[in-house]
Amino acid sequence: MNRASWIIREVFKDARKNYKWVLKGAGLALAVITTIKVLLFFNIDKAVIFPILWLVFILGMIWYWYSMGYDMEQKKIVDKLKENE
Numbered sequence: 706m707n708r709a710s711w712i713i714r715e716v717f718k719d720a721r722k723n724y725k726w727v728l729k730g731a732g733l734a735l736a737v738i739t740t741i742k743v744l745l746f747f748n749i750d751k752a753v754i755f756p757i758l759w760l761v762f763i764l765g766m767i768w769y770w771y772s773m774g775y776d777m778e779q780k781k782i783v784d785k786l787k788e789n790e
Contacts, residue, residue, distance in 0.1 A: 737759070
């Protein structure tokens, strides 16, 4: 198995396991698209809108994903400490 197929397999496995998060991400993407359309309706320059909104969207999704991972790791540590008591 090469690197690309392993990554794709892991992405699909994580997407199935975290389908609620994927749906929230899709909803957020639709909200960003709607915001862009509204701002374009009011003639705000596209050159300013697109890079800023997509950067905020991508950084927010990455932050949420790793924050969720951090919470799971902390829960594992606490559970392990409770077992040792």
